[in-house]
Amino acid sequence: MKEKIATTVKIERILYDSFKILGIQNNLTLQTFVEKCVNLYVGDTSYSSSFRDIVHTYSVPSPKISGSFGS
Numbered sequence: 001m002k003e004k005i006a007t008t009v010k011i012e013r014i015l016y017d018s019f020k021i022l023g024i025q026n027n028l029t030l031q032t033f034v035e036k037c038v039n040l041y042v043g044d045t046s047y048s049s050s051f052r053d054i055v056h057t058y059s060v061p062s063p064k065i066s067g068s069f070g071s
Contacts, residue, residue, distance in 0.1 A: 016030075019033070037051075041055060
């Protein structure tokens with residue numbers, strides 16, 4: 001078995017909740033998702049360069065807040 005390292009990552013609650021729903025629907029855990037993304041980022045496949053470009057140029061949008069204030 002490969003050696004694993006434990007890490008702590010903090011992400012916005014709304015983003016995590018959205019991922020969790022999609023993850024359940026697609027049988028994908030956050031650990032598997034992160035491992036795949038890191039592999040694409042550091043890997044030597046033809047995907048790595050374009051994946052890194054996407055990551056480097058992507059801007060995370062502000063979380064959307066639903067509901068209205070003062071009602």
